[in-house]
Amino acid sequence: MLMGHCTTTHCSAQPQADHRIGCAEVIVLDLKNNQILVGTLLDTPASRAVFQRRFGKLLKHPMVPAARSLTLEQLLGFARLYLPKSVIQDTMEELRRL
Numbered sequence: 001m002l003m004g005h006c007t008t009t010h011c012s013a014q015p016q017a018d019h020r021i022g023c024a025e026v027i028v029l030d031l032k033n034n035q036i037l038v039g040t041l042l043d044t045p046a047s048r049a050v051f052q053r054r055f056g057k058l059l060k061h062p063m064v065p066a067a068r069s070l071t072l073e074q075l076l077g078f079a080r081l082y083l084p085k086s087v088i089q090d091t092m093e094e095l096r097r098l
Contacts, residue, residue, distance in 0.1 A: 029098040039068030
């Protein structure tokens with residue numbers, strides 16, 4: 001949850017603010033049926049924190065900048081080759097809760 005000033009921009013590529021809680025700004029991240037770009041996820045503090053917490057040092061890998069143009073679905077395809085199914089499922093569940 002992101003707390004802050006009650007202004008927001010509604011752009012399809014950006015997370016949207018939900019103003020149901022007074023002046024607190026709640027970010028609602030639309031994963032767009034896994035078609036959201038990895039770059040958007042990395043540029044959004046809440047989703048970047050999920051990746052940082054779960055994969056830490058991997059975010060410093062030299063291929064991460066190239067992955068920014070991938071969709072989440074494409075990233076999942078690569079991740080299935082290297083990560084246990086439970087890690088992927090838990091990460092996706094956490095991203096969906098944002």
